[in-house]
Amino acid sequence: MILEAANKYYAKLHSDLLTIKHYIKNNVAVFITLLYLLGSFSGVIYLDTLLNTFSVNVFQHIELNDFLLALVSNPTLVLMYTSFIFILALIYTFELRRIPDPKKPTLFKKIYHGFSYPAYLLNPTYTIGAICLFALCTYPYIQANSYSEKIKEQRTQSYSLSLNAPIQQNNTTLLTDVQIVASTSRNLFIYDNKQEKLLIIPQNNIAAAIPNITADNII
Secondary structure, three states: OHHHHHHHHHHHHHHHHHHHHHHHHHOHHHHHHHHHHHHHHHHHHHHHHHHHOOOOOHHHOOOHHHHHOOOOOOHHHHHHHHHHHHHHHHHHHHHHOOOOOOOOOOHHHHHHHHOOHHHHOOOHHHHHHHHHHHHHHHHHHHHHHHHHHHHHOOOOOEEEEEEOOOOOOOOOOEEEEEEEEEEOOOEEEEEEOOOOEEEEEEHHHEEEEEEOOOHHHHO
C-alpha cells in the first residue's frame, strides 16, 4: 500500500514537472518574471516584519518600485532565495530517481517511503507550492526579527546623519547616533539610539550619512 501510494505520487509529480518544464521552455521570460515577483514578495514580508516591530505600517510608505526592488535591496534574501530554489530542485531530482516499484517491495523501501506516506496522499504540485510559500514567508520573518533585535540592542553600524532641514522641535539638523533600519524610494527609516525610537526621514532631506568610528571599527 505504501509503495503503491509512493509510486502514484511520484508518477503524478513527474508528469506535472514535465508539464511545467514544457511551459518554462516556451515561456522563459514569464517564468523568470514570476520567480522575481515571488522573491519581491519575500522582500516585502521582510520590510513589513522589520518595520512592524517598531510599530510602523510599511504599506503606508512604499510604492510600486519599492516592491520591485524589495528582493535585490537585501543581498541575504537573494542568497536565500537562490539557494532554496537550487536545493529544492536537487531534492526533487534525487527523489524522482527513487520511484518505487510496488511489484518489488523491499524492507528498505517500505521504511524509507513509510516516513513520507502522509505526504503521498496530497497533490505533489500543491505540496511543492506550499513548501515554497512557507519558506518565502518564514525566512524573511525570522531574519527581520533578528535584525530588529540587533538594532534595539545597538549592535549594528551607527551613523551621524546630516539633514537639509530640521525635523525635531530643537531645530537640529544633525543626528549623531542613529542606526539605519530600512530604506524606500521616499523615506529612510532610522533608529535614534539616544531617544530610543524610530524616525522616518524623507530621502530628499538627507544631506549625508557618515559611519561613526568606534573601537570595534578601529580593531
